[in-house]
Amino acid sequence: MENIFLKPGKWQKSNLKFKLARSRNYLFVPVIFLTFMLIFFVSSCTKEKSFPEKIRLGYLQSDIHQLPAFVALEQGFFKSEGLNVEVAGVFPSGPEEMSAFASGDLDVGYVGISPFITARANGKIQAVAVAQCNAEGSALVVAKKEPVSSVPDLKGKTVAIPGHATVQDILLRRLFLNNKIDLKQVNIIVLKPPEMIGALQTGQIDAFLAWEPYPSKAVGGQIGRVLTRSGQIWPGHPCCVLVVQEKLLKERPQVVDALVRAHSKAIKFIREKPEEAIKIGQKYTGMDEEIIQNALSNVKYDYFPDSVAAEEYVNLIKNLGYISVQNEKQFAQDMFYLKFVEQIKQN
Amino acid sequence: MGKSKNIWSILACVIIFGFWHFFSLLYGNNKLPSPVSVYKGLIEIAVIGLPPGNILWGHLFASLYRVLVGFFVASAIAIPLGLLMGFIEWVRALLNPIVETLRPIPPLAWVPLAILWMGIGNPSAIFIIGLGTFFPVLLNTISGVENTPETLVETAYTLGAKQSDVVVKVIFPGAFPAIFTGLRIGLDIGWMTLVAAEFTGIRSGYGLGYMIMVARDLQRADQIMAGMVVIGLLGYIFDFTWRQLEKRVLQWR
Numbered sequence: 314m315e316n317i318f319l320k321p322g323k324w325q326k327s328n329l330k331f332k333l334a335r336s337r338n339y340l341f342v343p344v345i346f347l348t349f350m351l352i353f354f355v356s357s358c359t360k361e362k363s364f365p366e367k368i369r370l371g372y373l374q375s376d377i378h379q380l381p382a383f384v385a386l387e388q389g390f391f392k393s394e395g396l397n398v399e400v401a402g403v404f405p406s407g408p409e410e411m412s413a414f415a416s417g418d419l420d421v422g423y424v425g426i427s428p429f430i431t432a433r434a435n436g437k438i439q440a441v442a443v444a445q446c447n448a449e450g451s452a453l454v455v456a457k458k459e460p461v462s463s464v465p466d467l468k469g470k471t472v473a474i475p476g477h478a479t480v481q482d483i484l485l486r487r488l489f490l491n492n493k494i495d496l497k498q499v500n501i502i503v504l505k506p507p508e509m510i511g512a513l514q515t516g517q518i519d520a521f522l523a524w525e526p527y528p529s530k531a532v533g534g535q536i537g538r539v540l541t542r543s544g545q546i547w548p549g550h551p552c553c554v555l556v557v558q559e560k561l562l563k564e565r566p567q568v569v570d571a572l573v574r575a576h577s578k579a580i581k582f583i584r585e586k587p588e589e590a591i592k593i594g595q596k597y598t599g600m601d602e603e604i605i606q607n608a609l610s611n612v613k614y615d616y617f618p619d620s621v622a623a624e625e626y627v628n629l630i631k632n633l634g635y636i637s638v639q640n641e642k643q644f645a646q647d648m649f650y651l652k653f654v655e656q657i658k659q660n
Numbered sequence: 661m662g663k664s665k666n667i668w669s670i671l672a673c674v675i676i677f678g679f680w681h682f683f684s685l686l687y688g689n690n691k692l693p694s695p696v697s698v699y700k701g702l703i704e705i706a707v708i709g710l711p712p713g714n715i716l717w718g719h720l721f722a723s724l725y726r727v728l729v730g731f732f733v734a735s736a737i738a739i740p741l742g743l744l745m746g747f748i749e750w751v752r753a754l755l756n757p758i759v760e761t762l763r764p765i766p767p768l769a770w771v772p773l774a775i776l777w778m779g780i781g782n783p784s785a786i787f788i789i790g791l792g793t794f795f796p797v798l799l800n801t802i803s804g805v806e807n808t809p810e811t812l813v814e815t816a817y818t819l820g821a822k823q824s825d826v827v828v829k830v831i832f833p834g835a836f837p838a839i840f841t842g843l844r845i846g847l848d849i850g851w852m853t854l855v856a857a858e859f860t861g862i863r864s865g866y867g868l869g870y871m872i873m874v875a876r877d878l879q880r881a882d883q884i885m886a887g888m889v890v891i892g893l894l895g896y897i898f899d900f901t902w903r904q905l906e907k908r909v910l911q912w913r
Contacts, residue, residue, distance in 0.1 A: 408877040415690070415879070428877075436690045437879040471863070477711050477877040502780065502863055503873070517780045634712030635878050 364568050368561075369401035371410050371422040375507070375598040377525045377608045378447045378553040379423040381579035383597040384590055390578045394571035405505055406476050414438045414556070421557045421572060425480040425524075429556055430627055433648055434636035439559045441650045442618070444573050446553035450612035451481050451543035452528035453488070455520040456513050457536060464492040464541065470519035473504040473512065478635045480552055481522040481543075487629065488546045513537050524552075526600050526608035533604045542611055549613070551622050562650060573616070573653035580614045616654050620645065693882035698889060701882035710883055711874050714865050720890065722866035726782060726857065727850045730789030734850075735843060738794050742801025742839070747831060752802070763795045768856040781863040792853035793846035800842025804835025837910055844902045851895040868894075 368391075372379045385391050391398040401419055404410040407428030413419050415437045423446055432438045453472075455461045461470070474482045489496055504512055509521040514536045521527075522543075531537035543550060555576055562569050583590040587609065594605040624645035630636050638644045677695050684694035693701065702716070709715040745752040745759075767788045774784035808831050816830045858869030868891050875883035 406877075408879060411879055412876070428879075431877075432879040435879045437881070477874050479877070500863070500865075502865065503870075503877075504780070508775070511776075512780060515779070634708060 364395055364397060364565070364571065367397050367399045368568065368572070369418065369420045370398050371402040371404060371413055371419040371424075372400075373407065373410065373423065373425075373524075373553075374403050374405050375526070375600075376423075376553070377594055377598060377605065378425075378450050378612060380583055380590060380594050380597075380609075380612075381446055381576055381614065382423045383593050384582050385575045385579040387593045387596070388579065388582060390575040390582075391572070394575045396568065396571050396575065405507075407479055408432075408476055411438055414440055414558070417558075419558075420561050421555065423553055424556055426551045426554050426623065426626060427478055427480045427483050427630065429554055430630055430648065431478040431635055434627075434630075434638050434644065440556050441559055441562060442554040442556050442648055443562070443569055443650050444555040444576050444616045444654045445551060445618035446555055446576075446614070446616075448549050448551055448613040448615055448619070449542070449544040450552050450608075451484060451522060451524050452611060453485070453520060453522045453540045453543075453546075454513065454528045454531045454537040455540045456516065456518075457538055459519055461520070461540060464488060465494060467520060468494060468498045469500075471500040471502060471517075473502050473509050473518045473521040473523075475506050475523060476503055478630060478633075480550075481524065483626065483629050483633075484543050484546050484550065485522045486633065488541070491546070510534065510536055525611050526594075526598055526604050529604045529607040529611070530600060532607065533601065544611070544613075547622075549619060549622060551618055551626060552612075554618065555616075569650075570653045570656075574657065577616045577654070577657045580616050583609075583614050617658055618649060618651070618654075620649065623649070690881065693885055697882040698885045701880065702886035702889065705871065705883060705886060710871050710878075710880075711865075714871075716871075716890070718866040719868050719871045720894075722864060722870075723854055723858070723868040723891075724894075726785050726867065727789055727847075727854060729782075730786040730857075731793050731847055731850050733786065734790035734793035735797050735846065738797035738842075738846075739801050739839060742798045742842075743805060743827065743832065743835070745798075746802040746805025746835070747827060759795070759798065763799075766856075767791045767853040768859070771856060771859055785857040785862065785867070788857035789850045789853050792849040796845040796849055797839070797842040800838045800845070801835060804838025804842075805831055807838065808834030840906050840910060844899065844906070847898055847902065848895060851891060851898070854891060 370382065372382045386398070386400070398421075402410065402413050404413065407425040408431075410419070410422055410424050411428050411432035414422060415432065426442070429438075429440070429442060433440065455467075459470075461467060472485065474485055476482065485501065486496065489499065502518065504518070504521070506521075506523045506527045509518070509523055509527060510531050512518045513521060513531060514534075520540065521531075521537075528537070528539055532539060543552075555573070557569050557572070591602060591605045591609065594600075594609070595602060598605065600608075624642060627636075627638060627641045627645045627648075631638055631641060680692075681694050681696075684692045684697075689697055704710070705719075706716040710719075741755075745755055770788055770791055771784075774787045778784040778787055812830055812834065813826055816826050821829070854867075855869035855872055858867040859873065862870045868887055872884050872887040875881075875887060
């Protein structure tokens with residue numbers, strides 16, 4: 314038996330022959346390699362735009378302020394940004410949604426700025442607002458028969474709000490403050506918005522301050538009339554915001570970036586195609602076209618928040634004794650993360 | 661015996677507080693407030709109020725009023741009705757299907773109807789609490805009448821007693837221990853339905869259940885638990901008092 318290791322010349326010769334025979338094949342190696350690289354590159358590019366993990370979204374029931382959420386879901390804006398958004402909860406009011414945030418059942422949520430501030434300040438949630446949803450959009454409605462023509466006429470009357478530390482609670486107190494009315498002179502009670510219209514109709518309450526479309530519904534049903542819109546109480550006041558878990562922002566900022574882009578697309582859609590947006594609003598609130606149309610005229614959709622107004626909000630909530638914050642300015646700055654909306658604004 | 665019982669009770673309290681504090685450290689004070697935070701939250705409600713201005717005593721008296729009125733009204737209807745249903749067969753046959761159908765409906769389900777029928781405020785809250793109290797009192801009264809020894813009734817008749825005498829002098833005293841137990845359970849359930857009763861549409865802005873709702877709005881888990889502690893303590897005090905009363909009133913037994 315021939316030992317090739319003992320005869321290196323022969324081994325080298327045969328090996329050389331082998332090498333030569335394969336040399337043409339070797340040309341294919343870089344080609345195949347490059348092809349794989351290309352496939353990998355392309356797939357990694359698309360991967361960057363696709364986030365397979367579910368993003369759990371929460372919003373408020375029948376709140377037309379949150380139309381951008383409904384539009385983004387219906388028009389597939391979340392999907393086109395590569396997001397796999399699942400509606401994980403629809404809530405009757407902001408505080409309940411914030412409790413779901415605290416328990417970790419939601420990743421993102423559309424919620425009133427006031428419950429968000431309260432939950433963050435009281436240490437219940439570790440979340441930040443990454444965009445605004447709308448400004449204004451609430452109204453103070455009085456019973457049609459009620460002889461109330463101005464705010465001071467509300468002295469001695471019963472006025473309903475959706476809850477303590479809600480946007481409407483803050484607005485009502487600011488309205489009374491502006492009109493120098495002592496809060497003790499008005500009976501403020503808590504009722505959920507769907508119950509407000511019935512209570513107004515049966516004379517159990519004299520007025521209510523709620524988010525749209527409930528004021529428009531009361532007006533449309535000939536039950537109430539608008540005494541003042543929230544834009545008149547506080548022009549351009551911040552209302553709903555898009556809130557995300559701090560953990561999500563820290564670990565997967567690209568997801569939040571995509572989310573904010575989808576949100577801004579939805580707001581653009583509402584501005585450019587109001588008729589289609591109204592139809593989506595109808596679907597999500599179950600209310601008539603006319604009511605939604607009237608409601609929309611009272612809401613300003615804008616993804617960029619007014620940080621000065623937000624700070625004023627924090628001050629108001631603190632003065633009511635709902636939260637205790639050492640440095641309001643710092644708190645108001647920290648509760649927003651606006652890098653993504655700033656990028657959109659610049660483009 | 662009494663002394664050793666007290667020691668066990670104190671030991672149980674220490675263990676419960678110890679576990680509570682331990683789990684609070686484990687899960688974080690925001691999710692499960694420690695006993696100390698709950699105490700501080702309670703003091704805050706007593707001094708500042710919740711919402712600020714509406715202090716603890718106002719909430720306490722408002723709820724006491726609702727629970728006691730609901731309890732008395734419900735008992736005043738349930739005891740005579742229970743006696744009738746226990747004593748007269750056709751009354752029982754007539755009402756039993758209605759009672760058995762209404763009994764399992766949770767009081768919370770009645771809230772929207774209560775508001776629709778009685779409006780926002782005390783009447784609907786008292787109605788909800790009354791509903792919680794009504795059925796245990798009624799059922800215990802019926803079973804008390806049923807369990808009165810037949811020989812006693814028959815003996816009374818043999819001795820020439822009239823039907824009204826039998827009801828007042830034999831059946832009612834015979835059913836009394838069961839009625840007393842029914843009243844105690846009814847009062848307990850009255851406290852349990854308090855939060856549901858004050859869930860919505862409280863006109864005065866006072867009530868322990870309402871206070872818990874406000875604490876939820878303000879995301880204050882410590883004050884939610886403080887409200888629960890107050891309701892629990894009140895329930896305990898009532899139960900304790902009732903048992904003492906039971907011992908004295910039913911001494912003959």
